[in-house]
Amino acid sequence: MAGKLTVVDVGAMKSRGEKITMLTAYDAGFAGLIESAGIDMLLVGDSLGMVVLGYDSTVPVTMDEMIHHAKAVRRGASRTLIVGDMPFMSYQVSRPEAVRNAGRFMKEAGCDAVKLEGGLEVCDTVSAIVKAGVPVMGHIGLTPQTAGQLGGYKVQGRELDSARNLLGMARGLQDAGAFALVLECIPASLAELISRELTIPTIGIGAGAGCDGQVLVTHDLLGMFEKFVPSFVKSYVNLAPRIKDAVLAYKHEVREGSYPDDSHSFKMSLPIEDILS
Ligand code: KIV
Numbered sequence: 001m002a003g004k005l006t007v008v009d010v011g012a013m014k015s016r017g018e019k020i021t022m023l024t025a026y027d028a029g030f031a032g033l034i035e036s037a038g039i040d041m042l043l044v045g046d047s048l049g050m051v052v053l054g055y056d057s058t059v060p061v062t063m064d065e066m067i068h069h070a071k072a073v074r075r076g077a078s079r080t081l082i083v084g085d086m087p088f089m090s091y092q093v094s095r096p097e098a099v100r101n102a103g104r105f106m107k108e109a110g111c112d113a114v115k116l117e118g119g120l121e122v123c124d125t126v127s128a129i130v131k132a133g134v135p136v137m138g139h140i141g142l143t144p145q146t147a148g149q150l151g152g153y154k155v156q157g158r159e160l161d162s163a164r165n166l167l168g169m170a171r172g173l174q175d176a177g178a179f180a181l182v183l184e185c186i187p188a189s190l191a192e193l194i195s196r197e198l199t200i201p202t203i204g205i206g207a208g209a210g211c212d213g214q215v216l217v218t219h220d221l222l223g224m225f226e227k228f229v230p231s232f233v234k235s236y237v238n239l240a241p242r243i244k245d246a247v248l249a250y251k252h253e254v255r256e257g258s259y260p261d262d263s264h265s266f267k268m269s270l271p272i273e274d275i276l277s
Contacts, residue, residue, distance in 0.1 A: 003079070004079050004080065004081060004112075005040055005041070005080070005081045006081065006112070007081070007112070007113055007135040007179040007180070010040065010041065010081070010179065010180060010201055011179060011180075011199075011200060011201060013040070013201065013212070013213075014199075014200070014201040014212045019212065019213055019214070020040050020041065020180075020201055020203060020212055020213025020214075021039045021040045021041070021213060021214065022039065022040060022041040022042070022043055022083075022203055022213060022214065022215040023039050023042065023043070023215065023216060023217075023218045023221065024042070024043045024044070024045040024047055024048075024215070024216070024217050024218045024219075025042045025043070025044060025073045025076070025077065025218060026044060026045075026048045026051070026052045026069045026072070026073065027052075027069065027072045027073065027076065028072045028073065028075045028076030028077075029076060030076070030218060031072070031073040031074075031075075031076030031077035031080070032076040032077055034077065034080075034218065035076070035077035035079060035080045039080065040080075040081065040213070041080065041081045041082070041083060041215075042073060042077055042080050042081070042082045042083070043082075043083045043085060043115065043215060044066065044069055044070040044073050044082065044083070044084050044085055044109075044111070045085045045217065046058040046061045046066065046085040046086075046087045046088070046144075046145070047085075047144075047217050047219075048061060048065065048066065048069055048085075049061035049065075049087075050225070050227070050228075051217060051219040051224075051225045052069070053065065057144065057147070058087070058088065058144050058145055059088045059145060061087040061088065062087060063087060063090050063101055063104065065087075066084060066085065066086075066087050066090075066105070066109075067084075067104055067105070067108050067109050070082065070084045070105060070108075070109035070110075070111055071108065071109045071110070073109075074109055074110040074111065081112045081113070082109075082110070082111045082112050082113075083111065083112065083113045083114065083115050083137055084105030084109060084111040084113070084114050084115070085114070085115045085116075086098070086101060086102065086105075086114050086115065086116040087145075088145040091116050091122070091125055091129075095124065095125055095128045098116075098125045098128065098129060099128055099129055099132045099134075102114045102129040102132070102134040102136070103132065103134060105134070106134055112135065113134065113135035113136065113137055113179065114129065114134055114135075114136055114137070115136070115137040115138070115139055115182065116129075116136065116137075116138070116139065117139040117140075117143035117144070117145050117146065118138075118139070118140070118143060118146075119140055119165070119166075119168075119169030119172065119173070120168065120169055120172045122138075122173075123172045123173060123175070123176040124176070126138065126173060126176040126177060126178055127176040127177055130176070130177035130178075131177075135179045136176075136177065136178050136179065137178060137179060137180045137181065137182060137203070138169075138170075138173035138176075138178040138180070138181040138182065139181070139182040139184065140166055140169045140170060140173070140181065140182070140183060140184070141156045141157065141166065141182075141183050141184040141185050141186040141206075141207065142154065142155070142156050142184040142185035142186075142206070143184070144184075153185075153230070154185070155185050155186065155187065155206075156184075156185060156186050157186040157187060157190050158187060163187075163190050166186060166190065166194065167190075167193070167194055167197065170183075170194045170197070170198055170202075171197070171198070174198050174199065174200050178200060179200060180200055180201045180202070180203055180213075181194075181198065181200060181201070181202050181203070182202075182203045182204075182205065182215060183195075183202050183203070183204050183205070183207040183211060184204075184205045184206055184207065185205070185206040185207065185230075185232070186206075186207050187207075187208070188207065188208020188209065188210055189208070189210070190207075191204055191207035191208050191210050191211050192208065192210025192211075193210075195210055195211050195212055196210075201213055203215050205232070206230060206231075206232035216233065216234075217233075220233040220235060221233070221234070221235060221236055221237075222235065222236070222237055222239045223235035223236075223237055223238035223239050223240055224239045224240055224243070225240075226240050
């Protein structure tokens, strides 16, 4: 596809049965690498808080932190559809505040859309943001910002009532104007049913192969975040030990004096003694 994918193109991919790929990015370097691999969408996730900023959860992440990182991602990936994740309390207090904060992702960071967590309680907010001209991606199932209310980081929708609730939320968000919906940590068969029932694409994370697309936290895919690895994550490479080995080798060579050697040093163009004469 020539040019940047739009939210309309993402919907068309579902209609054509083409799987949609999405990964998180938090800085220009990774964003550029991911873009060069042709991933369809980048999410500047509030997982930033845990994998980059060292918080224990996503709750402390602020709008200013998200904007700072979203700007960097845009600088690194000018040709990819970028979704900015609205952090906790940036859209709950009032609708005008939610619209203003969603607008910041577009105006200040150059994002193409925003994502926010929640079910029927956020539908009016989603609708207000969409009416203001900002495409919105919904996010239901395990919603990390309110994981405490859900009883922790647990699979959602295993029982009849909660499965029906999730289907109702999905329909509500679609009716509110969401262009796509993240389904996190729900049984594969339920995610497949929701995906079939909706006209907008579903993007799964821990929700099986029946979703219209998949998203992963890039640090998980690369094996770079060791504190907590959910069971649905597939690490395609295990970088954390390789990074530690490289750092240890550097430390060792600096201490023993073998780095930098001649091939990693610059040469003078005149005899060094001339400086003192
Ligand atoms: O913040 C994030 O990275 C996310 C994904 C897990 C969907 O919301």
